[in-house]
Amino acid sequence: MAALPRGGKRRRMQALQGQEPEAIRGSSLTELRPPPSMATEAAHPKSSGESPGPPPSPLGAGGVDHISGLPDAILGEIISLLPVKEAASTQALASRWRHLWRSAPLSIDGDDLPDEGEISRAGLISRILVTRRGPAARRFSVSALQLLLCSSAVGSWISSPALDKLQELEFQIGEMMRLHSPDLPLPDSTFRFSATLRLLTVSKCHIPQGNVEALHFPQLRELALESVRIPENSLQSIIAGSPILESLLLSRSSASIACGSTPREL
Amino acid sequence: MEVDKGKGEAEETRKVAEADRDTVTLKSSDGKLFEVSKEAAARLSTVLAGMIAGGSIDDNGTDLKQIGSEALENVVDYCNKHANSIPSAALISSSISFNTAPFKEPEEWERKFVDRLSHDALFDLVEAANFLGMERLLDVTCHKISEMMKGKSPDQIREVFNIKNDYTKEELEEIRQELAWAFYDD
Numbered sequence: 001m002a003a004l005p006r007g008g009k010r011r012r013m014q015a016l017q018g019q020e021p022e023a024i025r026g027s028s029l030t031e032l033r034p035p036p037s038m039a040t041e042a043a044h045p046k047s048s049g050e051s052p053g054p055p056p057s058p059l060g061a062g063g064v065d066h067i068s069g070l071p072d073a074i075l076g077e078i079i080s081l082l083p084v085k086e087a088a089s090t091q092a093l094a095s096r097w098r099h100l101w102r103s104a105p106l107s108i109d110g111d112d113l114p115d116e117g118e119i120s121r122a123g124l125i126s127r128i129l130v131t132r133r134g135p136a137a138r139r140f141s142v143s144a145l146q147l148l149l150c151s152s153a154v155g156s157w158i159s160s161p162a163l164d165k166l167q168e169l170e171f172q173i174g175e176m177m178r179l180h181s182p183d184l185p186l187p188d189s190t191f192r193f194s195a196t197l198r199l200l201t202v203s204k205c206h207i208p209q210g211n212v213e214a215l216h217f218p219q220l221r222e223l224a225l226e227s228v229r230i231p232e233n234s235l236q237s238i239i240a241g242s243p244i245l246e247s248l249l250l251s252r253s254s255a256s257i258a259c260g261s262t263p264r265e266l
Numbered sequence: 267m268e269v270d271k272g273k274g275e276a277e278e279t280r281k282v283a284e285a286d287r288d289t290v291t292l293k294s295s296d297g298k299l300f301e302v303s304k305e306a307a308a309r310l311s312t313v314l315a316g317m318i319a320g321g322s323i324d325d326n327g328t329d330l331k332q333i334g335s336e337a338l339e340n341v342v343d344y345c346n347k348h349a350n351s352i353p354s355a356a357l358i359s360s361s362i363s364f365n366t367a368p369f370k371e372p373e374e375w376e377r378k379f380v381d382r383l384s385h386d387a388l389f390d391l392v393e394a395a396n397f398l399g400m401e402r403l404l405d406v407t408c409h410k411i412s413e414m415m416k417g418k419s420p421d422q423i424r425e426v427f428n429i430k431n432d433y434t435k436e437e438l439e440e441i442r443q444e445l446a447w448a449f450y451d452d
Contacts, residue, residue, distance in 0.1 A: 089449055093424060
């Protein structure tokens with residue numbers, strides 16, 4: 001991996017220079033030409049082998065821990081890109097990492113949590129959320145089954161400050177697909193994220209008249225309604241209130257003018 | 267200022283010329299000069315955008331004392347590649363969508379761009395991107411680092427990144443109990 005770069009890049013840049021001498025002015029590239037290793041080693045003294053002790057410079061090489069020197073905010077970004085289990089376990093790396101996960105942008109996919117049943121997952125999610133003091137939440141994705149089995153817990157998650165400014169919210173249909181269940185109760189406060197949501201997936205719910213009409217979804221790019229009942233004018237107003245919507249999935253959903261008359265299957 | 271050189275260059279080269287028509291010169295901590303597309307620099311770096319808008323760009327090389335030549339070369343390379351890789355249709359709307367894209371998944375070329383970096387160069391680039399307020403490049407590099415961590419146990423992560431475990435046995439045990447759900451079967 002590391003063997004490729006220099007030769008390849010240099011060749012490419014030389015080629016550019018040859019063709020467009022004025023586009024990339026001489027000085028920068030001719031100066032680049034001298035053995036790159038010299039410049040590199042001057043700037044990054046290599047600690048030979050596994051010599052312990054403090055690195056000669058923060059940009060040192062060899063056995064140097066670069067990652068722990070990054071600012072908290074960047075480490076938080078990196079951590080939030082990991083599945084939640086792995087993200088949480090970064091706390092065990094070293095004391096530098098002890099508090100990072102809790103203040104990193106929240107990202108929870110229920111599927112990544114241990115599979116001991118949805119009720120046990122719900123308990124775990126509740127416990128995770130109370131410890132959070134992070135900035136804006138990134139992603140919260142759970143099975144729609146949670147709405148059936150743990151509706152009060154879901155309600156408290158959705159109103160939890162840990163999810164403030166949430167960007168991606170999913171109630172995934174998963175194994176609910178085949179169930180002929182009644183409409184699940186979508187928590188009233190689900191739409192409190194309207195200003196920040198970029199992705200919203202709702203499954204097996206009824207979105208009653210009057211819930212969404214006055215809302216704007218300025219960031220919403222992807223909306224999926226799976227087996228959802230929603231009044232047609234509510235659906236229209238969501239779409240009208242989402243100026244940058246790029247993707248709309250209506251699956252087994254019905255938009256009706258009233259009481260399910262003239263359902264529109266898509 | 268660029269005059270058509272009329273040598274029948276490939277489309278690719280012509281685009282490079284267009285993108286570079288208006289460039290700024292940046293100077294690394296070790297005094298090396300780099301030329302970068304002004305448009306790409308302004309679009310990708312909030313700090314450079316501010317300097318360009320504020321007129322604090324020096325024609326003889328704007329000093330970036332915090333960034334070494336290798337990292338700056340990568341920054342400049344990234345900006346110039348970015349300027350060339352966006353289809354022109356996308357470019358029109360890119361000023362909005364690039365910084366606010368909901369998914370931070372890197373593009374294929376961005377993946378390759380960071381994959382070829384050495385460990386040191388990757389971290390130098392993260393710091394440079396952070397210093398220059400390059401949100402997209404920061405996303406791409408952070409994504410790469412998270413990929414390097416993914417699927418690994420804490421022990422393996424420590425090894426990859428040379429992280430020194432400074433916990434006592436008791437502290438580590440406490441964390442493991444607190445986060446029993448998060449640990450692998452180790």
